[in-house]
Amino acid sequence: DxxxxxxxxxxxxxxxxxxxxxxxxxxxxxxMYWYRQDPGLGLRLIYYSFDVxxxxxxxxxxxxxxxxxxxxxxxxxxxxxxxxxxxLYFCATSETGxxxxxxxxxPGTRLTVT
Amino acid sequence: xxxxxxxPSMDCAEGRAANLPCxxxxxxxxxxxxxxxxxxxxxxxxxxxxxxxxxxNEMASLIITEDRKSSTLILPHATLRDTAVxxxxxxxxxxxxxxxxxxxVIP
Numbered sequence: 041d042x043x044x045x046x047x048x049x050x051x052x053x054x055x056x057x058x059x060x061x062x063x064x065x066x067x068x069x070x071x072m073y074w075y076r077q078d079p080g081l082g083l084r085l086i087y088y089s090f091d092v093x094x095x096x097x098x099x100x101x102x103x104x105x106x107x108x109x110x111x112x113x114x115x116x117x118x119x120x121x122x123x124x125x126x127x128l129y130f131c132a133t134s135e136t137g138x139x140x141x142x143x144x145x146x147p148g149t150r151l152t153v154t
Numbered sequence: 155x156x157x158x159x160x161x162p163s164m165d166c167a168e169g170r171a172a173n174l175p176c177x178x179x180x181x182x183x184x185x186x187x188x189x190x191x192x193x194x195x196x197x198x199x200x201x202x203x204x205x206x207x208x209x210x211n212e213m214a215s216l217i218i219t220e221d222r223k224s225s226t227l228i229l230p231h232a233t234l235r236d237t238a239v240x241x242x243x244x245x246x247x248x249x250x251x252x253x254x255x256x257x258x259v260i261p
Contacts, residue, residue: 044197075251082241082251083198098248130197140186140205143249145197 043067044146046131052152053121061116061149063131072114073132073143074098074106076125083130089114090136121153156181156244163256166236172229174255176242179223185246187218189227191238192254198241201227232259 075083085098166172
């Protein structure tokens with residue numbers, strides 16, 4: 041079984057709809073992240089959480105919100121979806137601590153807003 | 155977090171070594187250099203990281219210059235499955251992915 045899972049894998053929704061993307065991990069990591077990727081571009085950080093009670097905005101948080109329901113679960117919500125939020129969304133996790141840390145990525149959710 | 159600069163694309167013949175450069179001239183002393191790759195639209199995959207010393211693992215080698223202003227990722231014997239976008243990240247905290255280098259391994 042995959043260590044980091046994302047649901048749904050693909051979603052098409054209409055402008056103005058609320059949508060939630062979910063991420064679960066079995067790695068036991070405290071840190072979780074949400075990124076978006078637009079065609080031909082690198083990943084950009086939306087939100088990150090260093091533990092259940094910690095939520096931080098990333099580079100492009102406007103139009104998004106998150107919820108850290110448990111150590112293993114981190115959800116991303118689009119309160120009112122708009123077409124320019126059409127993108128590939130990735131969840132990632134990492135260990136806590138000083139020094140170097142790898143981020144482990146999920147398979148991604150392809151979201152299309154029409 | 156240091157800005158990184160990578161060539162947009164490179165080709166490599168199958169079986170040959172692929173050398174991917176990265177410039178991170180503004181890197182600070184506590185920032186690590188990480189390399190990830192992304193095959194098609196899959197989730198990025200960790201390859202290797204380093205601070206000062208050269209590093210090697212089962213996937214690749216990382217050569218960091220003595221002044222730490224640049225590094226090179228080496229895939230010693232490139233295969234077709236190594237065709238991907240390779241990202242170099244220099245950071246002590248958040249990861250900033252640029253546009254990376256699109257490596258094409260040619261048969």
